[in-house]
Amino acid sequence: MAYTGSVPDIRHSHYEWMARAACADERAVFDDIEREHEARTICIVRCPVRSECLAYTKESEAGLHKDNRESVAAGLTPTERFRLDRKAARRADDPARVALSGHERCGTYQALLRHLWLDEPVDPKCWTGKLLRDRGMLGLVSQRETARTQLAAEATAGQPAPAGTDSGRSPRKQPPVKGSTPHERRVYRLWSEGLDDLQIARRMALSTTQVQRVRERLGLLAHKRPA
Numbered sequence: 233m234a235y236t237g238s239v240p241d242i243r244h245s246h247y248e249w250m251a252r253a254a255c256a257d258e259r260a261v262f263d264d265i266e267r268e269h270e271a272r273t274i275c276i277v278r279c280p281v282r283s284e285c286l287a288y289t290k291e292s293e294a295g296l297h298k299d300n301r302e303s304v305a306a307g308l309t310p311t312e313r314f315r316l317d318r319k320a321a322r323r324a325d326d327p328a329r330v331a332l333s334g335h336e337r338c339g340t341y342q343a344l345l346r347h348l349w350l351d352e353p354v355d356p357k358c359w360t361g362k363l364l365r366d367r368g369m370l371g372l373v374s375q376r377e378t379a380r381t382q383l384a385a386e387a388t389a390g391q392p393a394p395a396g397t398d399s400g401r402s403p404r405k406q407p408p409v410k411g412s413t414p415h416e417r418r419v420y421r422l423w424s425e426g427l428d429d430l431q432i433a434r435r436m437a438l439s440t441t442q443v444q445r446v447r448e449r450l451g452l453l454a455h456k457r458p459a
């Protein structure tokens with residue numbers, strides 16, 4: 233049967249890094265278009281070889297139309313990779329190309345795309361914005377909020393977001409608390425305040441490993457202490 237699953241297809245390749253791909257045991261997630269947000273989280277939060285995967289994907293897909301790209305790879309959906317690929321030929325009804333200026337403001341969809349496409353670290357601000365948009369798509373925030381964040385994301389795809397806004401989202405609006413247990417929700421709240429793993433561990437009398445496990449389960453990136 234033809235391969236239809238996640239990128240990269242590791243069955244016929246022999247790159248050493250592919251053995252460490254986080255998607256290797258997550259085929260069901262990467263094969264399901266409805267679970268794109270989960271696949272992206274696996275790439276960004278858990279995968280130790282995202283850089284190698286990105287280089288491989290860029291090379292193997294260069295110039296391809298979006299219809300010939302499959303599955304989330306290196307944290308990017310097929311359409312996003314198509315929009316970011318300057319070599320890809322376009323039809324009149326295709327989504328517009330995303331032109332990166334290098335000055336995208338963190339927290340916007342455009343900045344997240346730049347981080348992922350240029351293999352830059354993904355900071356918590358950009359990742360939190362993405363989580364909000366994903367929750368909107370899952371119906372965990374109101375339809376009105378979803379429409380607003382999606383429109384704002386599209387609007388910022390070609391230009392920096394207006395000053396004082398976060399992808400069009402009201403700065404007073406708080407995203408829903410993540411976590412299915414009080415323990416997870418407390419970790420999430422402390423993480424939302426900008427605390428790193430060590431600070432959360434001290435507040436909750438946990439080990440940093442325990443905090444790290446919860447954080448990764450919730451799909452949250454670690455806050456780094458300033459050098």
Ligand code: SF4
Pocket residue numbers: 238239240253254255256274275276279280281282285286304305306307
């Ligand atoms: S970045 Fe994503 S698609 Fe690429 S190897 Fe890692 S988990 Fe798989």
Ligand SMILES: [Zn+2]
Pocket residue numbers: 337338339343344347354355357358
């Ligand atoms: Zn950023």
